[in-house]
Every structure is written in structure tokens, then in C-alpha cells.
Amino acid sequence: MSETLLELRDVTRTFELSQGVFRRAATLTAVAGVSLKVRRGEVFALVGESGSGKTTLAKMLLGLLPPTSGEILIGGTPISARDRVAVSRRVQPIFQDPYSSLNPRKSVAQLIALPLVVHGVGDGTERRAKVLEMLDLVGLSRRHYDAYPGQLSGGQRQRVAIARALILRPEVVICDEPTSALDVSVQAQILNLLLDLKRELGLTYFFISHNLAVVEHLADRVAVMYLGRFVEERSRAGLFASPRHPYTRALLQSVLTPDPDLGVPDTRIGATMAGSDTGCPFHPRCPSAIDICRTAAPPLRALPDGWATCHLVETQEAEPVP
């Protein structure tokens, strides 16, 4: 049984939005009461669409944003915003947009060596050696050592970002949609690379994505996020075989596999993204909502391989996704 490497305990993050000088500021709850545990060596996938709060959650895991309440623990030790440097040795990010995640004014070598410079690791020669080693590891030709991001393709840039993230050998890598902005053929290359590196370096991934096909390919555990809350957390096999939350079901139905014999599914969920203050936040869109969903917050129902927060978990038991 491997140890818990990353843990969140009832983490909430709110933002105050100024409504002008004469009105009280509105409160936006980006993340509400999220708890999770990630074990060493695991790929924990977080699935969510826009407005789900996944980016805010990622920033908190990186130590860039403090939670409004709740605790974040790495290796059992709680982190605070002042520990940014200590956290950075253990947790590193790979961002979605390869065109925005590399400083255009720095060379590939400078970009990859930055973590070494900041943490005072090695001298000039040692750093050069380490950077070259990373280039080999991520599958980039050594010719790119002095190149600038502007000369590289999207896939190559993402490899540089991966090299930068891994040069200090962190334990956890927060992957925020690392392949969503890449072409399909490049996406496959990068996903293969990520899996290889995980095995080789013993990494743990927190993988955020809206692409369920990719999640099904990589993840060990999956959590589904909606409007700041986790609505379901399961093992990969369990979630894809029998999803229990109506939102999860709708997400799975929306995955369009390249099968020409099937048409476009009708997921029957509503279009409005606005949540609800009373009852279940998903009920305005839910095709299965009943009266209690409007008034009472859904309880957390335990399942053999996880849990789901829905009033209807029992009745959804035996329905497979078409």
C-alpha cells in the first residue's frame, strides 16, 4: 500500500469580486470543500469543464494560491503560501498552452536550467550537463540547446516545458491539460512520453483534462469536478464502466469516438451553467432531477471504489452508459 503523497482536506477558495465603490463585493466560490488523496506513483485525473475550478485547484496545489480554508499536505506536511520554494522542489507544473508557458526571450537551455539556478544546484558545467541529459530524456535533439521558443513547434515546446518541470526530479507533476492545445499526432507523442517518464522517474501525476478518452487511457483514479465541487471520485475502470453521477454520465456520453455508425448523442442536459444556491448545484441542468434535488444538498454516497454526491446514486446503479 503506497503512501499518500498529496492530500487535500476540505479545501475551499473564494474570490472577492469588486462590484464598484458603492456595493458590497460579490463572492465567487471557485473551489468548495474539496478533499482528495493521491498515492505515490498514481495518476490521479481531474475531469472538469470551464468554470469547474480546476485551474484554481491546480494553482493551490502548486503553492501559488493559498486556500481560503482547508489544508493541503505534501508527504504528510501541510504547506502554506510561504513555502513556495520548498513546495517547488516536490511539485512542478506542465501547463496547457505551449505558446504561453515558455519565456520567449530565453533560450531552451536557460529555460530548462532555471530551476537549477533558482535552487542553487551545481555550477555552470554541471548545469549544462543536466540540461543536455534532460533534452535526451524528453526526446529533443541537442541542437535545440541554444534555440529560442519561437523556433520550435508546439510539441517541441511542450517537451521543453516537461524538461523544465522534471529537472529537479519532483515527486508530483501537476499536468494542466498538457496536450489539449496540440495536434492529434503530437498529442500521442507527448502522452507516450509522459507515461514513459512516469515509469522511469517514479513520478506521480495529477492530470487535469476535459478529454475523457485521454483520461481513460492514463488514469488510475478519476475525480469529476463541477462548479467547484467534486461530484464523483472513482477508480478508472469503475467510473467508465458505471458512472453514478448524472453529470459524469453526460460527460461520458459526450465523448465522440470515431465510429461512423453512431450519430451524435443527445445528452439531455440543460445548457445553463449557472449553479444553484439551494440543493444540488447541478440540478438546473440535470435530466434526472427530482424535488429533493432542489432543496437538499446531496449526500456523499460511498461506493466500492469511491463515492458520488447525488440523491439518486442507488437508482443509477445498474444503468450502463450507451
Next chain:
Amino acid sequence: MTAAAPAAFDTAPPRRRTGLLRRSMGHSGLVLGGMTLVAIVAIALAAPLIAPHDPYNQDLAHRLIPPVWQAKGSWEHALGTDKLGRDYLSRLIFGTRISLLIGTLTVLISGTIGTVIGVCAGYFGGKVDAVLSYVVTTRLALPVVLVALASAALVGSSLEGVIVVLGLLLWDRFAVVTRSATMQVARSDYVAAAQAVGCSTLRILVSEILPNILNALIVVATLEMAHAILLEAALSFLGLGVQPPLPSWGLMISEGKQYMFFSPWVIAIPAAALVLLVLAINLVGDGLRDVTAPENRG
């Protein structure tokens, strides 16, 4: 083990860099303005060597001699002499030093002040931004010339005085431009990545933000340089800037205003020089903006 497999997947070499120098050469405004500016700087540096006479040497026997292209002119004084018999060409040449000195020193001072304010406001946001924006707005409400007047009245007017006053006043455009440029850059993922790596705030500001707002900064710097030079000319014209006998072009215009109708070249020549310098600086500024902007897109 795995190093072999991925390496086979991405052996494509990096694309050729589209040469900045080559692009600069192709931009006519930049080349024209650049060459003019370089010529003026060269004149300023070589002034003692190329000026035919001492610019301060008064020769009351030879006052107001017209330039060589007019009837009573001669090559002895190619651009004529002023009301005190000083050679105009020499004064013009030495005047480049004053204009360029004012331009560069003022921009250094105001640029530093404005950039620090703008970058802090843009990066930290929130209350810091609110306070600094208020300061900028206050400064924008001040009429520069009147403040310079008041300062001259208090401190006395001189070359150093002009530089200090203008340097402390002309930072507003720097602040506004660097603030918005910083806000845009600070949103980038590479800044978040630098934070995640554990970079200190200072390192992020200097190493991640500053190089990426340099484009906008350089353009504003050239424009403010032109602005400072014109302002100094105006102040000197009003008697509040550089004091005689320094050969400031603005002062030369001022000293010549009585003779405007009889000897118009006394005003026309330094005015033309001002126009040429300011035009050259503006062309360089525009050209730099054009040439460096698309480069950023990679």
C-alpha cells in the same frame, strides 16, 4: 532505455530565426531615422574637432552676418553669426550635445521612475495598483510647463536643473505603458511556471517580465526623448531652462526672436535642427515598434 525511443520522434531542427537585423535594414523609416540619429550623435561626439570656431567666442565686429547662401555671407561663417558675433555653425554643432544630453539623461531618470511604478502596479495589482494609479493620475493632472516654471523660480534655472525637473516629471507615459504591458505578460503561463519553480518576486520582475515589456519600453523611450528635447527648447525659450551662453537650440531661438523679420535664419536654422532631430528619433521609435512587434509571435 527510453531515451532512444522518444529521440527518434523529434529530430526536426529548430526553425531559422527571422533576422532582426535583416528586417531592420528593410524598414526605410528605421534606416533613415537611424542614420540621421547616428550622424547627429557623431557630430555631438566630434564637436570640438569639427566646429570651425569656438561657440562662445564673441566678436562684436562681426554681428549678424548672414549665412553663406545669402548676399553678404562667406564660408568663414557658413551659417552666419548671432547677435553677439558667435559663429552659428559652431553653436549649432555644440547644441547637439545639449539636446542629446537632455534627451538621454531625462529618459534615463523618467524611464527608471516610470518603469518601476508601472511594473509594480501591473504585477502586484490590487491595492498597490490602486495607489500607484492614483499617483499617475495626479501626475497627469499637472501641467508640466507650469511646474517647471515653479521649479525654476525655486531652484534657479540651469542645465542640471532642467534635466532633474524633466526627469522627475516625464515618467507618466512610461508608467502607463509598462503597467498595461506588465499586466499582459504577468498573465502568461511562463510567469506562473517561474513562480512554481520558486523564483523570488524580484527575479521574476527582472528576468521574466522586464525582457518581455522591453519592446513597448523602447518605443516609449524614444518618444519621450523627443518630448524632453522639445520641452527643454521651450523652457530655454522662456528663459527658464538652460542659461546663456550655453548653445541650446531653444535658447538660440529665443535670443534670435527680435531679429525674426530681418534675419529669419537666426530662428530658422536652430528650429530646423530641432525638427530634424525629433523626426529622426520618432522614425527610429516607430521603426523599432514595427520591426520588433511581429518578432514576438515567433
Next chain:
Amino acid sequence: MALLEVDNLRVNFALSDGMLHAVRGVSFSLERGETLAIVGESGSGKSMTSLALMNLLPKRATRRADRLVFDGIDLTAAPEARMRSLRGNRMAMIFQEPMTSLNPSYTIGNQLAEALRTHRAVSAAAARDRAVHLLDKVGIPSAAQRLNQYPHQLSGGLRQRVMIAMALMCGPDLIIADEPTTALDVTIQAQILHLLADLKNEFGMAMILISHDLGVVARVADKVAVMYAGEVVESAASRPLFKAPRHPYTRGLLNCIPVPGRTAPGAPLGAIPGQAPTLIGAQRGCAFRDRCAFAAAECEGDIPFVAVAPGHHARCIRLNALEAAA
């Protein structure tokens, strides 16, 4: 007569480094009511092809075609005034970014009415009625109230529906949808695609769908053209293309995609090595040969677009080698 016939379409850009051949001899035809999907990755020339049809290319681009005929009208010879009368009227376009495709300074109703009144002499009231009717059709609740709203008051999914309604205002024969759902959430994507399919059938329109997403294409298209490096490398009806792809690029692309239930989790995906070539300067031979496992010396010569079955074509001379290896 086909609604749209394109033969040997070429688009070039004059760059400082040389001539960029963005589209190199693309040919296809489209019948009324049919959906053609153009699939490709970035740099394949698919977006340029759609812009070339409407003659909305950037200034530096030049377009040439042997044949470019829309409902009997020769588009290569049509003057700009004629093109303007066709755009939005007989052929309409839906863009990728709903955030930037609508003018933020005008109300929805204003923009919808403008789309109609540019081409038809109708009263403002009649235009309004049609706008409400179409907003209803595209599934926007409280349509009449929405007319007075501004784009920023609507979500991405709703804006895209407004874009679709706007495209339908004049009852076009052809809709060109350039990545219409790429910028939307996955749950909204399915709804928008469903809507497009319904409307297409109801109004009898033809559609050209441009996408990089093979899943979307498989579910929606009648026929598919796969583009790579400015050329169509394979074209077929949807079913044969996905069930029996012939071109190595098409096969490679289909192998890249993880499919829940089919690809083994954790196993390496079938990636295509290398990257697409830059199309600057003269092009020779097969553009895919540097990345192809079956490339041979002959691939440097001319590659014809051969028929492998009725209605199924591929641009490859090594098709037999592929079949033998499969």
C-alpha cells in the same frame, strides 16, 4: 449538377522567406444536403481552403483553381460585388471563436437583422420575427428577450447558437463550419453538433465541416476528405474511411487516438514520428514520406490520386505494401 465543384484549388502566400504553398491542388465536390468534412491538423491547409471558397483570404494570398463553381456560378471569375451578394446569403460561415465572432457593440437582434436585411428588402419587423423564429429553432430560451442582449451577456455555447442562427437568416444552400465546437465544453459540443445535424436536415442545406477532431467527423459527416500538407491525401464516404482507411497518414491518425474500450490503458499510443513539413518553396513528391513507415524511393516522384474503390481515393503509390503488411 453538384452544388459545389472544386477542382485543383491552390492558395499561395508570398513570404519574405519564399512562397508558402498553403493549399496545393485540392479537389472535391458537394451535393445538395450533403455533409463533407475536411479533416487535418494545423498547417494542413483546411482553413485556407474554406476561406478560399468564400474568397476571404488575407491580402497577401493568391488563389487559383481550374474549377470553382457554386450552383453554376463561376467563383473564380466573380467580382467582389457578386461574392458579397453570395456571402451570408447563399453560402454562410460559422467560425471557431464565438467570443470574437460577434460584434460586442451591437445587440444580438441588431446583428441578426443585419444579416438578413443586407440581402433582402424586408422591414425591420419582419427581420425581427425571423430572428426570433431562428433563435427559437437553435434552442435559445426566451428568444424575444434575447434580441436586446449584447454578446458579452451570453455564454460561449449560446453565442455559438446565435452564430448558427445568424448563418441561417437568409436560408443558405451551403454552410461552412470551421471548427464550430472546438472552443466549447464537451457537453455543449454534443448539443451544438446535434443541432447542426437537425437544422441541416430540416432546411436541406449542404455543409462543409472543418475539424481536427476525428470523433466529431465520424459522427457527423457523409463524406470525408483528409488533408495533409496542403493536399487531400484520402477521400471517401465516412464509413469506408473509418472502417478501412488506406492512406498511411489516415491510418496513423486513427491509431493516435485513445478510444475508451479499444485502446489498452497505459499502453503506448501509435504516434506518428516527426512533424509536418514547412510548405515554403517548391514541393516535390509525397509530403508524408519523411514520416511514413512504408516510404520508398518512388515516393519522391509524382503521386497520383488513385481510386481504391468506387468513391474512395488515396494519394499514395505504396497502397499494396500497406495492405500486405496489415
